[in-house]
Amino acid sequence: MRQNRTHNHSEKDMSTIYIASDHGGFNLKTFLVQHLKSKGHDVHDLGPADPASCDYPLKARDVTDALLKNEEALGILVCGTGIGMSMAANRVPGIRAAVCTNEFHASYARAHNNANIICLGERVTGQGIAADMVDIFLSTPFEGGRHLRRINLFDK
Numbered sequence: 001m002r003q004n005r006t007h008n009h010s011e012k013d014m015s016t017i018y019i020a021s022d023h024g025g026f027n028l029k030t031f032l033v034q035h036l037k038s039k040g041h042d043v044h045d046l047g048p049a050d051p052a053s054c055d056y057p058l059k060a061r062d063v064t065d066a067l068l069k070n071e072e073a074l075g076i077l078v079c080g081t082g083i084g085m086s087m088a089a090n091r092v093p094g095i096r097a098a099v100c101t102n103e104f105h106a107s108y109a110r111a112h113n114n115a116n117i118i119c120l121g122e123r124v125t126g127q128g129i130a131a132d133m134v135d136i137f138l139s140t141p142f143e144g145g146r147h148l149r150r151i152n153l154f155d156k
Ligand code: RB5
Pocket: 022, 023, 024, 025, 056, 079, 080, 081, 082, 083, 084, 085
């Protein structure tokens, strides 16, 4: 599982990203896909393709399955609040999904918790803040050390 990256916010290397939503997060997902593609990231939109009602645990599982096959990738899950997606994703061993509502959350979710999925709420967070949070999440390295010891205790 991804533990560290050697770059900081100003560097230009690109991430592989798996992103999905339910109907409650569809518009923010659509916006973020365009935002991330415009920055050159390798974005895999796992749906849905339209805003029809769907069940967020199934969309969370699509992203967690993809991350378990590609441990260098990161995930983004969007629902109305971010909460249901995080609950569903965190059932999967090896997944550390963080609900984030501000840039400090996004930074520390990576630096201290080595989160591999950021969960966002379309009904909570505006598009501009969400884009900034995702940019920070993708570019912040895990600090390791005592934080690695602590996250390893999740599965003990
Ligand atoms: C759907 O109405 C809503 O419950 C869902 O998007 C999410 O917020 C659940 O946590």
